[in-house]
Amino acid sequence: MNEKEKVRQVADSADSAAQEAADSRWFERVARAGFIANGLVHAILGATAVTIGLGQGGGEADQAGAVGQIAAQPFGMVLIVICFLGCALMALWCLVNAFFGSASLRGPGTRDPQHRQGRKQWIDFFTMVGSAIAYVVVAATFSQFVFGGGADSGKSSSQASTTLAKAPGGLYILMAVGAVIAIIGIVFCINGLRRKWKEDLRRPRSAITRFLVGFTGVVGYLGKGATLLSVGILIVVSAATGDPEEFTGIDGALKGMRDQPFGPYLLLAVGLGLVLYGIFLALRSRYDRMD
Template sequence: MDRSDKIKRAADSADEAVQEAADSTWFERTARAGFLANGLVHTVLGVTAVAVGFGRSGEADQTGAIQQIAAKPFGMVLIVLCLIGCALMTLWCLVNAFFGSSSLRGAKSRDLQEHEGRRRWIDFFKMFGSAIVYCAIALTFSQFVVGSGSDSGKASSQASVTLAKAPGGLYLLMAIGVVIVIVGISFCINGVVCNWKDDLRMPGQRPARALLLATGVIGYLGKGVTLLAMGILVFVSAATGDPEEFTGIDGALKAMRDQPFGPYLMLAVGIGLVLYGSFLGLRSRYDRME
């Protein structure tokens, strides 16, 4: 056996080991905690959004939500558990994107002109995008674990200003805003047409099925509207040459509050985020994770 055959055999063995670990019951069950952690953040964020909409002070973003969790009894223990859950979910998504059911490896077709090829690429990018989302949430949790939690609004503003100073930075910010708007629209469409049902094992009991459908539809709409507001704020702040105006989700929701009927719009969005958090909690039970 020559050297290339040994390397190939070692690579195949490593590939099989990774896939076996990803398919193991313990890995799947612990990774499901990531859904619960993300759901908890969205639930607290939704409650905060409603309170801020009606005049209370606070940050209506992920950092503000985690700060509230940390302030509760045993809050830091819960944050550590959420960090572990999000980290495992990140790892699970990455393994499936590159080695598992969403991998392009061994696919029948990767040709974007063919249905099978398009489906494979969509599955890959969905899984890889989910890994990025859960990694970002895990990093936010980790800041509180090590005691360096910061104002995410100021961080977003500083990042926007730094990017705007680069050649073509304002145009790049505008493009980022457009991408966020598109993602928000896709969330809203998903909420209406319920494409997310394909990823779930729908419960047989009617009350549970109805609860899953209601939280999914309204939750996706609430999440989508939040992303739409954030994307519009990114685009407008870049288009007007004031990138420091972008302060993340907190700035987007507070800009929404300042519009006519803003508090009631914030109430609707806040309820949507709470229900999206509830949906993620249910998803931890019913997601196929295949």
């Protein structure tokens, strides 16, 4: 066997192992913890937004602020480590399935493209990759507390946007990023109203659970979508006015929402939506098909 054949054999073995991992029931079960971790962050973020809407301060209304509140609780760091591992495994599961599993553009157990790729197959692929990126971001937030003692995400967002704005065409890139985030927010709202997420869930046996999943799904998606839309608008406005340092992430977007006409009421609604989205993610950990 020559060197080229050895390399190919090793590559085939690695490929087979990855495909087996994509179909592993234990891998799937452990990765479901990522839904719960992400849901916990959204629930705390939503509760913080509600307190801000009620005029009670509420601290930092962003992911880092939510994780910081978890860290401040008894055994908080243990929970953060578990959440970090859950989100990291969920991100890994999404990537493995995007390239080797059900969302892959090729047939299972083969290097050949699937016979029926089409638009839906590409949408499934990019959706899975996007989910992996989202869970990497949440895992990175937990990792800051696991390895670095936390961070000021508002300051980090401002620094990142300012650095990008200084690059050639940076303000236009920043506006494009904001527009994409705003569009994702609109898509979240549309998918929530159309209940597109039902395609990914098993039907609960209990009528009460079915109602709870449906209610938290619709309202939760609207809350999540409104948050992303406000973040996207803030990025576009800060870039258009030439003040990218004004962008301070989710915290700045939600607090900016509070300062608008009827802002406190809108912020209360968005906060409750985020809390319900967190509950929906916890339910999703039980009923998501993950196939």
